[in-house]
Amino acid sequence: MISARGVVKRYGRTTALAGIDVEIGSGVTGLLGSNGAGKTTFISLVLGLRSRDAGELTVLGQDPATAGIAVRARIGYAPEHHDLPAELTATELVRHLAEQHLLPRRAAVQRTNDALWLVGLGEERFRAVSTMSTGQRQRVKLAAAIAHDPKLVLLDEPTDGLDPMQRVEMLSLIRRIGTEFGMQILISSHHLEEVERICDSVVIVEGGEVVHAGTLAGLRSGPEGLVVEVDERMGELVSLLAGRGLEVTADEGRILVGAGSPDAHDAVRDAVAELGVGLRRLEPRGRTLEDVYLGEES
Amino acid sequence: MSGDARLFDLGYRAYDGPRERPAYAVASLAVFTVRRVLGLGRGARHKVLPAITLAIAYLPALGSVAFAVIVNDIAAGDLIGYGDYMFIIGSALALFAALIAPEALCPDRRSGMLGLYLSGPLDRTRYLVAKGSAVLAVMLLITLGPLIFMLLAFELAGFGPGAAELPNLLLRIFATGVATALLYAALAMAVSSLTTRRAAAAVGVILLIFVPANVVRAAIESTGAPDELDLLSSPFVAAELAYRIFGETPDDVEPVTRLSTWLVAGGVAAAVAAGALVCWLRYRRLEAFR
Numbered sequence: 001m002i003s004a005r006g007v008v009k010r011y012g013r014t015t016a017l018a019g020i021d022v023e024i025g026s027g028v029t030g031l032l033g034s035n036g037a038g039k040t041t042f043i044s045l046v047l048g049l050r051s052r053d054a055g056e057l058t059v060l061g062q063d064p065a066t067a068g069i070a071v072r073a074r075i076g077y078a079p080e081h082h083d084l085p086a087e088l089t090a091t092e093l094v095r096h097l098a099e100q101h102l103l104p105r106r107a108a109v110q111r112t113n114d115a116l117w118l119v120g121l122g123e124e125r126f127r128a129v130s131t132m133s134t135g136q137r138q139r140v141k142l143a144a145a146i147a148h149d150p151k152l153v154l155l156d157e158p159t160d161g162l163d164p165m166q167r168v169e170m171l172s173l174i175r176r177i178g179t180e181f182g183m184q185i186l187i188s189s190h191h192l193e194e195v196e197r198i199c200d201s202v203v204i205v206e207g208g209e210v211v212h213a214g215t216l217a218g219l220r221s222g223p224e225g226l227v228v229e230v231d232e233r234m235g236e237l238v239s240l241l242a243g244r245g246l247e248v249t250a251d252e253g254r255i256l257v258g259a260g261s262p263d264a265h266d267a268v269r270d271a272v273a274e275l276g277v278g279l280r281r282l283e284p285r286g287r288t289l290e291d292v293y294l295g296e297e298s
Numbered sequence: 299m300s301g302d303a304r305l306f307d308l309g310y311r312a313y314d315g316p317r318e319r320p321a322y323a324v325a326s327l328a329v330f331t332v333r334r335v336l337g338l339g340r341g342a343r344h345k346v347l348p349a350i351t352l353a354i355a356y357l358p359a360l361g362s363v364a365f366a367v368i369v370n371d372i373a374a375g376d377l378i379g380y381g382d383y384m385f386i387i388g389s390a391l392a393l394f395a396a397l398i399a400p401e402a403l404c405p406d407r408r409s410g411m412l413g414l415y416l417s418g419p420l421d422r423t424r425y426l427v428a429k430g431s432a433v434l435a436v437m438l439l440i441t442l443g444p445l446i447f448m449l450l451a452f453e454l455a456g457f458g459p460g461a462a463e464l465p466n467l468l469l470r471i472f473a474t475g476v477a478t479a480l481l482y483a484a485l486a487m488a489v490s491s492l493t494t495r496r497a498a499a500a501v502g503v504i505l506l507i508f509v510p511a512n513v514v515r516a517a518i519e520s521t522g523a524p525d526e527l528d529l530l531s532s533p534f535v536a537a538e539l540a541y542r543i544f545g546e547t548p549d550d551v552e553p554v555t556r557l558s559t560w561l562v563a564g565g566v567a568a569a570v571a572a573g574a575l576v577c578w579l580r581y582r583r584l585e586a587f588r
Contacts, residue, residue, distance in 0.1 A: 044587040047417040069320045069419045077417045083409040087340050099326040100418045102317040111313060118310040144414075149313035181312060 001025055001152055001184045002046060007055035009041050009208075016041040018208040019055065024186060028178035030195030031188040032293065033205035039188045040080070042205065043154055046186070047077055060151055073102045076145035076183075080156040082137045086130035090121055093129060094144045101148035108147070115143040119173060134161040138170060146177060153177070155187045159194060171198050196289045204293060212292055219292055226257040226264055229281035230272060240271045256285065323419050324428040331432035335398040347397055354390040355440035356447070358383065363451040377457055380445050380467075381546035384474060385537040390440060391482050392507045392533070398436050399486030400499035402429050408494040413586045422581050430574075433483045441482075442475035474540045481536055481566050482507075484573025491580040507532050525556045529565035538562050 002024040009017040017038050033039045044050040045057060048064035057064060062071045084093060091112055098108035116125040119139040124132070129140060138158055145153050158174060159167045175198040178185040189195055195202050195216075202219065204212040212219070225247075230237055238255055241248045244267050247258030257264050265282070272279045337344030362378045378386075406412040415425055449467060452458045459467050489502040511531035517523040528534045541548060542559045 040587075047413075047587070049413060049416055049587040072417070073317060073419045075417065077414065079410055079413060081410050085405065085409055085411060087344070092339075096326070096330055097414060097418070100323050100415060100420065102320070102323060102419055103313070104316060104318055104322075107313065107315050111310075114310040146310075181310070 001060065002186065003056075003058045004042075005056040007042075007045065007057050008053045009038075009045060009050065010053050016208050017045070017052075020205070020208070020210055022203050022210045022213050024184075024203060024213075025201065026184050027200030028175060028185045028187065028198055029201040029203060030199035031186055031203050031205065032190065032192065032195050032289075034190055037190075037205045038208040039190075039205055040156060041208075043077075043156055043186070043188055046154060047075065048072065069102075073148070074151040076101075076148065076150035076153040078138075078141035078145040078153075078155045078158060080160060080188075082134060082141075082161065084129045084137060084140065087128060089126050089128055090116055090132070090136075090140045090143070091125045093140065094147050097144045098147040101150070103148050111147045111149070112143070115147040116140075118146075118177075119143045120169070135163070135166040135170070138162060138166075139173075142170075142173065142177075146181075146183065149181075150183060153183050153185045155185065157188055157190075159189070159191065167194070174198055192289050192293055202289065216289065219289065224258075225285045226268060227281060227283055227285050228255040228257060228268055228272075228279070229253065230255075230275075231278035231280060233275055233277050237271055237275055237277065240275065241267060244271070254281070320419050320424060324424050324431070327415070327420065327425070327428035328432040328435070331402050331429055332435055335401040335432065335436055348394075351390055351394045351397060352440060355387045355394070356444050358386055359444040359448045359451075363448060363455070366452065366457050367455050372457070377452065378448070379544060379546045380448070380471060380474070381537070381541035381544040382548070383445060383448065384441070384478060384540035385548065387440065387444065388533050388537060391437075391478065391536070392504060394437065394440055395482035395486035395507070396500040396503035399433050399483065399490045399503065400496040402433050403487060403490040404494050404496045404499055407584070412584075416586045422584075422586075423578075426577060426581055430483065430487060430577075433487060434479055437479035437483050438475055441479040442471065445471045445475060470543050474543045477539055477543075477563075477566055478536045480570045481532055481573075484570040484577070485532060486573075488573040488576035488580075491577045491584075526561075528557070529561070529568075532569055535562055535565040535569065539566055 002022070004020045004022045007017055007020040008015070020038075020042060031039050031042065041050070045052050046059050046064055048059075048067055051065055059067065060071050060074060064071075088096070094115060095108045095112040098112055099105065103111060113122075113125070116122055119142050121136060121139050121143065124136060129137060132140065138161070142155070142158065145155065155174065159170050162170055171194055174185060174187060177183060178198070187195070187199065199216060201215045202212070203210055228237070234250060234253070234255060238248050238250050241255070241257065246264060246267055249256050257268065268282060269279075333339055336348045337346075358378070362383075366372050366377055406415065412425075416422065420428070446468075449458065449464075449471060453464065458464070485506055486499075486503045489506055490499040493499050493502070511533045514523075514527045514531045514534070518525060518527055528538075537548075538557070539559075539562050542562060
C-alpha cells in the first residue's frame with residue numbers, strides 16, 4: 001500500500017522527516033506520534049501535496065509526486081481541519097468531492113447518499129455544514145473520503161474535537177469501514193488508546209523517524225505468562241506459587257509467572273485467596289502500545 | 299411473502315462502475331465555481347452583487363433596444379455602437395472581475411478545500427484551468443451577452459446589418475468579447491492568487507485596473523509622455539481593441555492613431571499572459587496542505 005525508503009523532508013533548516021523507512025500494508029494502520037513528530041508531513045507526501053527532498057516513496061504502487069490520475073482517484077483523504085465551505089450542505093459537499101474523484105454524476109449522487117447514511121448523517125444530509133457540530137463535520141469529512149470507494153483512506157486526526165462518546169462511535173465506524181469494505185486505512189493520531197483499539201498495525205514516528213512499525217499482535221507478543229500485583233505479602237505469595245510448581249520471579253513490585261502451567265490463573269487466584277491479600281493486577285505478560293511508545297520516547 | 303421481492307437499497311458498498319476522465323473533474327469544478335460566484339443555490343445575499351453587476355452591464359443594451367423600437371424611425375448610424383458599448387460598460391467589467399475572481403479562488407485556500415482538490419485527480423494546472431474557465435465563462439456573460447442581445451434585437455426590429463453582414467459582425471462580437479473577458483479574468487485571477495481574503499483581492503483588482511489607467515493618462519496629457527504608455531492601461535487597451543475590431547471611432551476621445559491595431563492587440567495579449575503567469579507561478583509553489 002505505502003512503501004517509504006529513506007524519505008527526507010526539510011523545511012528550510014528544519015528536518016521534518018529524517019529518513020523514513022516503512023512498509024504499510026493492508027488493514028487499519030495507526031500513524032502514531034506526538035505533535036510535531038512528522039505525521040502530517042508524511043501524510044502530505046503520501047498525498048503528493050508536498051515534494052520530498054530525498055528517498056523513495058510509492059503509494060498503491062506509484063510515486064505520489066508523479067502518480068497518475070488513476071491512482072490519485074483511488075485515495076480518500078479527510079484533513080485534520082474542520083474548515084469546510086460553510087454554505088454547502090453535507091450532500092452538496094460530498095457529492096462534489098465524489099465527482100472530483102471521477103464518479104459519474106448519477107453514481108456520485110447515489111454513493112453520497114449511501115456514505116452519509118453509513119456515517120450516521122442520513123437524516124442530516126441536507127443541513128448546511130456551517131450549522132453542524134464538530135462531530136458531525138468529522139463524519140462529513142469521513143463520508144467525503146469514502147464516497148468514491150477509494151483503495152486507500154488517509155484520516156488525519158479523525159477524532160479531534162470529539163467528546164468521549166463521539167470518539168468511541170467514530171472509532172467503531174472507522175474500524176467497520178476498514179474491515180467490511182476492503183479499504184486500507186491510515187489513521188494519524190496521537191492517542192494511544194485509539195490506535196490500540198481499532199488498528200491492525202502501528203507506525204510510531206518521533207522526531208521525523210520511524211521508531212517502531214509492525215502489527216499490534218506482534219507488538220504485544222513477548223514473554224508469555226502472567227503479571228501479578230498484590231497489596232502485601234508478595235514474598236509469601238511467590239513462595240506459595242513456587243511451591244505449587246509454577247515458575248515465579250519477583251520483579252520491581254510485581255510477580256512474573258511463567259507460561260509453564262496452563263492452570264496458572266487458577267493457581268494465582270487460589271493462592272491469593274489463601275493468603276487473604278488484595279489482588280491489584282492479574283493480566284497476561286506482554287507489551288502494551290503504551291509500553292512500546294513510552295519505551296521508544298525515552 | 300412474495301417470492302419476487304427485491305431489495306433495492308443495499309446501503310454503502312463497493313463501487314465497480316465506470317469512472318470518468320480527468321476532464322470531467324475539471325468541468326465539474328468549473329461548473330461548481332460558476333454556480334458559486336453567481337450565488338446560484340446559495341442564499342439571496344450571495345446573489346445581490348452579481349445581479350447588480352449584470353444589470354449594469356445589460357441595462358444600456360435593453361435601453362438602447364427599447365429606445366430604437368419605440369422611436370422606430372431611428373437611423374442605423376444613430377444606434378449605439380458595439381465598441382461604444384464595451385467602453386460604456388467598462389466599469390461594470392472591472393467590478394464584475396473584482397467580484398468573481400476572488401470568489402472563485404480565495405475561499406479554497408482559506409478553507410483548505412484546495413488541499414482536498416489537489417489530493418485527488420486534479421493537479422495544480424488542471425485546478426487553475428477549471429477556475430480560469432469558470433471565471434472566463436462568467437466574464438463572457440457580460441462581454442458577449444449584451445452585444446449578442448443587441449445584435450439579435452436590432453436585427454429582429456429591423457435595424458440590424460442584414461443577413462449578409464450578420465456572420466461577420468458575430469465574429470467581431472465574439473473576438474471582442476473573448477479578448478476583453480480574457481484580459482479582465484487574467485488580471486483578476488493574478489491579484490486573487492496573492493491573498494486569501496476576498497475583500498482585499500477585490501480592492502486589489504480595482505486598483506490594478508484603474509490606478510495605472512489614470513496615472514498613465516495623466517502622464518501622457520501633462521508631460522507629453524509617449525502614447526505607448528497607454529498600453530499599460532487595461533481599460534484603454536480593452537476599449538481601444540473593441541473600437542478597432544468594430545471599425546468605430548470614439549465620439550469624445552481622440553483616437554490614438556500612433557498605435558497600430560496589432561500593438562493594441564499585443565498589449566491585450568501581454569496583459570493576459572502576464573496575469574496567467576503570475577497566477578501559475580503563485581500556485582506552483584503554493585502550500586496546499588493544512
